[in-house]
Amino acid sequence: MLNTDSIGIVETKTIELPGLSLENGEVVNPMEIAYETYGQLNESKSNAILVCHALSGDAHAAGFHPGDKRPGWWDYYIGPGKALDTNRYFVISTNVVGGCMGSSGPLSINPKTNEAYKSTFPFVSIVDMIRAQNLLIEHFGIKQLFAVCGGSMGGMQALQWAVTYPDKVKNCIVMASTSEHSAQQIAFNEVGRQAIMADPNWNNGEYSIHNKPNKGLSIARMVGHVTYLSDQVMREKFGRKPPRGNIKNTDFAVGSYLIYQGESFVDRFDANSYIYVTKALDHFSLGTGKELSQSLSKVKSRFLILAYSSDWLYPPYQSREIVNALEVNAVPVAYCELETEEGHDSFLLPSNDQTKVLQGFLNHSEIN
Amino acid sequence: MLGNIYKNRPDFRFIENLIEPGERILDLGCGNGELMEILRKKGVRCQGIERDENCVISCVEKGLYVHHGDIDRGLTHHLDKSFDYVILNQTIQQTLNPGKIIRETLRIGKKVIIAFPNFGHWKIRYTILRDGQTPVTPLMPYHWYDTPNLHFLSNLDFKSFCEYENIRITGTAFFRKDKQIKIIPNLICDLSLYIIQD
Numbered sequence: 001m002l003n004t005d006s007i008g009i010v011e012t013k014t015i016e017l018p019g020l021s022l023e024n025g026e027v028v029n030p031m032e033i034a035y036e037t038y039g040q041l042n043e044s045k046s047n048a049i050l051v052c053h054a055l056s057g058d059a060h061a062a063g064f065h066p067g068d069k070r071p072g073w074w075d076y077y078i079g080p081g082k083a084l085d086t087n088r089y090f091v092i093s094t095n096v097v098g099g100c101m102g103s104s105g106p107l108s109i110n111p112k113t114n115e116a117y118k119s120t121f122p123f124v125s126i127v128d129m130i131r132a133q134n135l136l137i138e139h140f141g142i143k144q145l146f147a148v149c150g151g152s153m154g155g156m157q158a159l160q161w162a163v164t165y166p167d168k169v170k171n172c173i174v175m176a177s178t179s180e181h182s183a184q185q186i187a188f189n190e191v192g193r194q195a196i197m198a199d200p201n202w203n204n205g206e207y208s209i210h211n212k213p214n215k216g217l218s219i220a221r222m223v224g225h226v227t228y229l230s231d232q233v234m235r236e237k238f239g240r241k242p243p244r245g246n247i248k249n250t251d252f253a254v255g256s257y258l259i260y261q262g263e264s265f266v267d268r269f270d271a272n273s274y275i276y277v278t279k280a281l282d283h284f285s286l287g288t289g290k291e292l293s294q295s296l297s298k299v300k301s302r303f304l305i306l307a308y309s310s311d312w313l314y315p316p317y318q319s320r321e322i323v324n325a326l327e328v329n330a331v332p333v334a335y336c337e338l339e340t341e342e343g344h345d346s347f348l349l350p351s352n353d354q355t356k357v358l359q360g361f362l363n364h365s366e367i368n
Numbered sequence: 369m370l371g372n373i374y375k376n377r378p379d380f381r382f383i384e385n386l387i388e389p390g391e392r393i394l395d396l397g398c399g400n401g402e403l404m405e406i407l408r409k410k411g412v413r414c415q416g417i418e419r420d421e422n423c424v425i426s427c428v429e430k431g432l433y434v435h436h437g438d439i440d441r442g443l444t445h446h447l448d449k450s451f452d453y454v455i456l457n458q459t460i461q462q463t464l465n466p467g468k469i470i471r472e473t474l475r476i477g478k479k480v481i482i483a484f485p486n487f488g489h490w491k492i493r494y495t496i497l498r499d500g501q502t503p504v505t506p507l508m509p510y511h512w513y514d515t516p517n518l519h520f521l522s523n524l525d526f527k528s529f530c531e532y533e534n535i536r537i538t539g540t541a542f543f544r545k546d547k548q549i550k551i552i553p554n555l556i557c558d559l560s561l562y563i564i565q566d
Contacts, residue, residue, distance in 0.1 A: 302433075304428070320437065323435055324445035325445075327415065327435065327445060327446065328445055328446065328447060328450075330392065330413075330450070332413075332415075332433045333415075333433055333435070334427070334428045334432070334433050334434055334435075335434070335435045335436050335437070336421070336424045336425065336428060336434075336436045337421070337436045337437075338421070339421055353421075353425055356425055356428070356429055357425055357428045357429070359429075360425075360428045360429030360430070360431060361428055361431070363431070364430075364431025365431075
């Protein structure tokens, strides 16, 4: 059953680590990583689970910051007695490089100029994100992660971990994700980026903190938000009400809802980061078909792949491609397509079935 | 727990004795994973496919590797002869296109184990003759309108299929309730098991 015990009050920490070499040859130095940890690292350092966040997520995966009304984004699954049981595991969550929630990104100060990088921050990839996480893991002295786990963009990171560091990942959990973006997924991201770039305040990314491309970013979020829900959820939540027929304002409840989501997003997210991170998503590719099975031929983890029936952003066929490629390589893999109504966001929501599957998968691997 | 499974499932015991530790099997329509659990204890490397969500969840809870899917949608990604055994245990009668699936299992498995409820059993023949109705039996406990079974076959049907398709039958076992039987199987066994190769 779903356990609702919270890990309690937590704090996001930031660590400064030696420079991170990126895939494109550039170096981010110093490399700051924002992270949170829950539970205790055991003596042999063999009980760590790395949780990877999705596009607009952050290091705050569980528990509450002082004064918070809502807990971290995966609080349903991280805590004492929960699927990622903090009595057993040491759970680590980081903010990705290129992000804007504490890790090095366009908002960070470039030591060479003493000004924010903005659009001069180097291009980052999913590989760079996990290399940054690896710096933190090495800082903790962890030789092998008990598990890497993530949904959506977090799922891509988990997959990439298993490919880049096969000896460092014992268990790999990939939820609502893909081995590469389809043209449709790139298309949605492109609309978002174009909305930001069309904002008069964008200024080729060199906008000031007082004059940000808020409208563009909020439209990008509106498009994104549509893809996270399902037709059924939107119909139940908003239907067609209330059509007022005013050409200057939004007519429908769903419109007001999206505008609210967009406007509140600009308070917590940076437009340049949105461009960097969505580009990292679009560029990520382990291939499809034979190419994908070739990419996955070196992995050494056990895999759990989860897809959700109502997810039209990352449809289950993309998860099945990963499963098929793993099976071709005789890699042990469990795949479940959970029957849900909530669309792509399903992996974030409470579900007894998801808890059972995560727990079952993790419990059958021994902590050394 | 396992004792009970054995008692009702002599086919499980037969398959367990057949497959060696270290061999790799694919169990198509693996249900709750009971057979894979028995085989795993013996050191067999198991992968399953199952279309029912609750069964899949139950397999993952057991720590089994199961692929949530429908075997009618294809096994094409599996390489030739990549499994020592492919198992179709009371699955084949529920698939849309059994002939195609059997040929596909022979491609990806060195050997294939097929077990199915024998429709040639005398009680079934008698019931049809007496009542003129589709029989409901312990191994086929459904009515025509709610059964997952799309095909009904007997030992003779399966043998003639193999002859027609040039498939070699390299082993057989016939069961009545919890016992294995040797004589006039098409008349008295309720569960038939064949090991085939191409």
